[in-house]
Amino acid sequence: MKNILIVSGHTNTVNDSVANVTIMQQLETALPDCRTVYLDRLYPDFRIDVKAEQEKLLWADIIVLQFPVFWFSMPSLLHRWMEETFLHGFSHGSTGDKLRGKTLVVSYTTGAPADMLNWEDFMGNLRATCQFTGMNWGGCVGTGGVSYQMRNDPEQLAAINTKACEHATRLLEHLKAL
Numbered sequence: 001m002k003n004i005l006i007v008s009g010h011t012n013t014v015n016d017s018v019a020n021v022t023i024m025q026q027l028e029t030a031l032p033d034c035r036t037v038y039l040d041r042l043y044p045d046f047r048i049d050v051k052a053e054q055e056k057l058l059w060a061d062i063i064v065l066q067f068p069v070f071w072f073s074m075p076s077l078l079h080r081w082m083e084e085t086f087l088h089g090f091s092h093g094s095t096g097d098k099l100r101g102k103t104l105v106v107s108y109t110t111g112a113p114a115d116m117l118n119w120e121d122f123m124g125n126l127r128a129t130c131q132f133t134g135m136n137w138g139g140c141v142g143t144g145g146v147s148y149q150m151r152n153d154p155e156q157l158a159a160i161n162t163k164a165c166e167h168a169t170r171l172l173e174h175l176k177a178l
Helices: 019-030 050-059 076-085 119-133 154-177
Strands: 004-008 035-038 062-068 103-109 136-143
Touching: 004 019, 004 050, 019 035, 019 062, 019 103, 019 154, 035 050, 050 076, 062 154, 103 119, 103 154, 119 136, 136 154
Parallel strands: 004 035, 004 062, 062 103, 103 136
Antiparallel strands: none
């Protein structure tokens, strides 16, 4: 089995997430040998341990970025993690080949309805990151209509959990196909 690193880029999974927490729990159960990183738990102050994170990236064959879409992009903490770890000489540049050949998979949720937009269109920056670093683009798995603001209504909460479990199943199938 390939080494799978799952990076949770949510800025506050404990208080502001339903779907992303459920997805992460499902993945950790189904993939006991994967490594998971909860950026919000490790780096609430945004001070990234670059060496530690680069070691995780070196270990991985497949890197999964799990996050909610905030304003048509990834959350600021995940962006900061990439800024800090994908450094010249590590991920790119004349000696920066450490990510070359690894596969990047994007797994995202959004509160907006799934059919509102083609969300994969908003992942162009991550596709470009793959090209720039020599990573393989592993595609996207996305789920819409899972706003955490719906969590106070029991029926809507149940619907979010169902969608999150379905998302995790689709992501697992996607990873098996890689």
